[in-house]
Amino acid sequence: MKREKKTMIAIITGIIFLVLLCIPRAPVLAAEPYKIGCIFSVTGPASFLGDPEKKSAIMLADQINKRGGINGHPIKLVIYDTEGDPTKAVLNINKLIFHDKVLAVIGPSRTPTTLAVIPIAQRAQTPLISCAAGIKITQPVKKWVFKTPQTDAMAVEKIYSYMQKNNIKKVAIITVANAFGESGKEQLVKQAPKFGIEIVAQESFGPKDTDMTPQLTKIRSTAAEAVVCWGTNPGPAVVAKNMKQLDMKIPLFQSHGVASPKFIELAGDAANGIILPTGKILVAKDIPDSDPQKPVLLKYIKDYESRYQTNVSGFGGYAYDGLNLLAIALKKAGPDKAKIRDELEKIKGYKGVSGVFNFSPSDHNGLTMDAFVLVKIVNGKWQIIK
Amino acid sequence: MIPKRRLYELLFLIALVVLAGILIKEPYYQNVLIFIGIHSILTVGLNLLMGYAGQISLGHAAFFGIGAYGSGILTATHGWPPLAALLVAALLTALIAFVIGIPSLKLTGYYLAMATLGFGIIVYIMFREMGQFTGGASGLVGIPPLKIAGWTLDSGSEYFYLVWGLLCLVILLSLNIVDSQVGRAFKAIHDSEIAALSLGIDTSRLKLKVFVLSAVYASIAGSIYAHYISFISPSSFGFMFSIKLVTMVVIGGMASIWGALFGAATITILPEILHVFSEYDVIVFGLILIVVMIFMPQGLTCGILDAWNKSKRITTREGIRVGPKVNLNP
Amino acid sequence: MDLVTQILQFLFSGITNGAIYGLIALGFTIIYNATEVINFAQGELVMLGGMVMIALSNGTSLPLPVGFILSVLVVSGIGALFERFTIRPLKNPTQIGIIIITIGVSILLKGVAMFIWGKETLSSRPFSSSPPIHIGSSTLDPQSLWILGITFGILLLLHFFYQKTITGKAMRACAFNKRAAGLAGIPTQKMVLLSFVLSSALGAAAGVAITPITMCSYDMGTILGLKGFCAVVLGGLGSTVGSVVGGFILGIVEALGAGLISSSLRDAIAFVLLLGMLFVRPQGIFGIKEVKKI
Structure with a gap:
């Protein structure tokens, strides 16, 4: 008897719950909005990417709508979470394209999820602006696929040319075991x-390894005359700490994957002396006024920090640029x-957070090595290496 | 022989599939249905193992992955015809399941859970580290669509019919096993392995058979998954996916083929519904899992049926208790 | 640098990690001994310990011992709730059911931690700010010594508790035969609750001790739990000493494997060890209970 009652209560609660879920949220916008889809890894192992991307996209959409939208149409973002999982990403993009009927998709945040959704975007002929770094996304060029982050190739080039200048010839690399x-x-x-x-040495570590x-x-x-570590937090911070513990004096280079204040916080004293390539966002205040990106960066940082009351991350800009680029194309098209898609491909000289974009039929990333600066951490602060 | 009632149930499912195929044309819903179908093929097999043979596997994602990578590598890298690749992958999976099953299935309860869990994680690491074959953590791109006798499947509805058609076959085969002498032997193993042994049932061979069979189901599901989304990466075949599969089986109700289907559907759709909670959907998911297991330990299907019947004052059969009991309350 | 120094360094690394795994493994063992439950949320309890400590010490000058005790108390409370609301209501618990429920709890705790502390990794201060200890040209992080000390301290306390105190003896009786224990007047339900509280406290202590080295994020618990689980199997399910020994073996083999064979196969090594042990000697090194083998 008692069990029966409990079961009934459970079922009834369940049903009420489901009914509540099905109540549609009232539509807010009046004049036919332009729908734009976003798929970010808001939770899961790559949430450090997806979270600021989501926040940046929402912030920019609000700003655009406050200005009166695009050609009088407000934009409406539909945001889904991939949890960094390719299967989820595929489900999400199908939902965006066929169910929500969006005009274009921004995201996903990671290379594997992007590679998983590319065939769908191509087949459905929907513009996709990825926020992932992998070079495979835009090389070879895919008709409907663009991306905003700088590629790894540029980061490596930046580090290696510095090494060449400083006569470093033997390098050990230690990389995280993920994409x-x-x-x-x-x-x-x-x-x-x-x-x-x-x-001279190739080592790797697991994303959650602690030693x-x-x-x-x-x-x-x-x-080895230098160590290059390629990973995202917290692994690289552990590498920095362990190198200090082991009393290793050779210079440590990190990737743009840790280009956020978080890294300095995690690595503490061990962060000092580390050299890494980063988008200009971390050093926005220090770059020369002649830099075309400076006003964009300062505005983005100010807006983000005043709205969310947290430090800006180096990654939200990928979605910010993506949506801005899309807005430019939407306005014309x-x-x-x-x-x-055609208008996206024609965009030239757009000054974004991650760099100055010049798209062309043969380049759907549109950035050059200038998008990166090399910085050194000195006393817990970023310092541009000239 | 399959009892008539079961045949009717199957016919009902086939009718539903055809109806759904005709009515549902929107790619998004088709997509969800295809994933439900793929997950169901997996859970029907896992249900045979867990529900009927009483053996837990926390590493079934590995077999799913071997199928997917087998098909993916053979077709994308070596240009094999997809169907041949699928069969070879299934054979390979059967072999691996056989080899790993012999020592594993000697263990019971938590020990078996740990062994399968360890196996699953090792396979996952292999996918990640054998970069020259698997594409490593970045994944394997460019898997061609499935092609059967010159006919290329490239639309959602074609995959829908393929997956659900296959699922019907898998269910038919499984029902056959459940209702055969083998099935009765399973139930005997399940209730008391020692009693079954003393009746002359070769329990370890039977367990091994069903382990291999469920692995082959998983492998086929994996092959279709790979061809359908055309891209695979190790993260789809990790520990969490194994857990998800077990959850589907348990939520759906063990020792019930239809429960497996229901569980797969529930767990696949749930995140889509929970989407309104945005980032906090995991909290709700965890809660649902706990609540269901406390109040309906026989799974949702049995739980709801029980409640329904009891509300009409009909007494039902005692739910099936699976696996060794834990001596928790005196 | 010669191989001996290298191997010494690998051993240091292995011992540090081994102590961490051992601590987590002890938590599994306490609950298993009293209830035959394997708690898949053990890793999350460790994570909570670290998180609560960081939250308490963040921006305040709370003395370390106070923070330590508070974290342990908070997480013990969570452990008590965990037992009361998910384990006790079970009527006919089965192993599969319990695996799913504790996995559910781990998902829930992870979600709640993400909600409260966000998705970023957090760091915490080491217990003492002394520089790394040099032995020859190998070095050891001082925090490792703290972890080792805490592991052995807890092991001793547990030994004393199980052998000398009446409650500890009652708990052992429960583990041996719950029904008989109940008939002898031991409040078995309270013993189950106590085992969860103890194990949570231990998890929290582990969390507080290891976060200065491992750092802390809401999703750190899963892999820690799995490794702790491996350690339990190696040492023998149900053996307290075995868990710690298992932890050390796992840590050392991992470090040697990563250093001498290949760092990319580090995790695989742990699980190959697990499979090997299960196939050859499922009761583990110190296992006493007969495993049903057919």
Whole structure:
């Protein structure tokens, strides 16, 4: 008897719950809005990317709508969470394109999720502006796919040219065992000969590993003159700490994957002396006034920090640029997917957070190496290396 | 022989599938249905293992992954015809399941859970580290669509019919097993392995058979998944997916083929519904899991049926208790 | 640098990690011994310990011991709620059912932690700010010594508790035969509750001790739980000493494997070890209970 009652209560609660879920949220906007889809990894292992991207996109959409929208049409974002999972990403993009009938999609945040959704965007002929770094996304060029972040290749080039200048010839690399680290490793290995650099050790670590002393001990026993670590928090912070613990004096280079104040917080004292490439956002106040990106960066940082009361991250800009680029194309093209794509491809000289974009039929990333600056951490602060 | 009632149930499912195929044309819903179908093929197999043979597997994502990677590598890298790749992948999976099953299935309860869990994680790491074959953590791109006898499947509705048609076959086969002598032997193993042994039932061979069969189901589901989304990466085949599969089986109700279907559908759709909670959907998901397991330990299907029947004052059969009991309350 | 120094460094790394795994494994063992439940949320309890400590010490000058005790108390409370609302209501608990419920709890705790503390990784201060200890040209993080000390301290306390106190003996009786224990007048339900509280307290202590090294994020619990679980199996399900020994073996083999074979296969090594042990000697190194083998 008692059990029956409990079961009934559970079922009734469940049903009420489901009914509540089905109550549609009232539509707010009047004049036919332009719908734009977003898929970010808001939760899951890459939430450090997806979270600021989501916040940046919402902020920009509000600003555009406050200005009166695009050609009088407000924009409406439909945002889904991929949790960094390719299957979820595929479900989400199908929902966006066929159910929500969006004009274009911004995201996903990670390379594997992007590679998973590309065939769908291509087949459905919907413009996709990815927020992932992997070079495979835009090389070879896919008709409907664009991306806003700088590629790993540029970051590696930036580091290696610095090494060449400073006569560093033997390098050990330690990379995280996920798509980001793997792509970095590929580029590091591929570009080394071009800069006369020899890779003397290749190590890797798991995304959640908390102790890299074995790998670093191995590196210590080689003739490496510098260590390059490719990963996202918290692994690289552990590498920095462990190197300090092991008393290793050779310079440590990190990737743009840790280009956020969080890294300095995590690595503490061990962060000092580390050199890494980053978008200009971290050093926006210090770049020369002549830099065309400076006003954009300062505005974005001010808006973001005053709205969300947190430090700006280096990653939200990917979605910010994506939506801005899309707004430019939408303004010229109107609600027509094919025209939006054509207009995107024609964009030249757009000054964004991640760099100055010049799209062309053969370049759907549109950035050059100038999008990166090399910084050194000195006393817990970023300092541009000239 | 399958009892008539079961045949009617199956016919009903086939009718529903055809109806859904005709009515549902929107790619998004088709997409959800395809994933439900793929997950159901997996859970029907896992249900045979867990519900009928009473063996838990926390590493079934590995078999799903071997199927997906087998098909993916053979077609995308070596240009094999998809159907041949699917069969070879299924054979390979059967072999691996056989080899790993012999020592594993000697274990019971938590020990078996740990062994399968460990196996699953090792396979996952292999997918990630054997970059020259699998594409590593970045994944394997460019898997061609499925092609059967010169006919290329490239639309959602074609995949829908394929997946659900296959699911009907899998269910038919499974029902056959459940209702055969083998099935009765399973139930005996399930209730008391020692009693079954003493009756002359070769329990370890039977368990191994069903383990291999469920692995083959998983492999086929994996192959279709790979061809359908044309891109695979290790993160789809990790520990969490194994857990999700077990959850589907348990939520749906163990020792019930239809429960497996229901569980797969519920867990696949749930995140879509929970979307309104945005980032906090995991909290709700966890809560639902706990509440269902406390109040309906036999799964949603049995739980709801029970409540329904009891409200009409009909007594039902005692729910099936699976696996060794835990001596918690005196 | 010669191989001996290298291996010494690997051993240091292995011992540190081993102590961490051992601590987590102890938490599994306490609950298993009293209830035959394997708590898949053990890793999350460790995470909560670290998180609460960071939250308490963030921006305040709370003395370390106070923060430590408060974190342990808070997480113990959570452990008590966990037992009261998810384990006790079960009528006919089965192993599969309990696995799913504790997984549900782990998902829930992870979600709540994400809600409260966000998705970023947080760091916490080490217990003492002394520089790394040099032995030859190998170095050891001082926090490792704290972790080792806490692990052994807890092991001793547990030994004393189980052997000398009446409650501890009652708990052992429960583990041995719950029905008989109940008939002998031992409040078995309270013992189950106590085991959850104890294990949560231990998890929290582990969390507080390891976060200066591992840092803390809402999703750190899963992998820690899995590794702790491996350690339990290696040492033998149900053996307190075994859990700690299992932890050390796992840590050392991992570090040696990562250093001498390949760092990318580090996690695989742990699980290959687990499978090997299960297939050859499922009761583990210190296992006493006969595993049903057919």
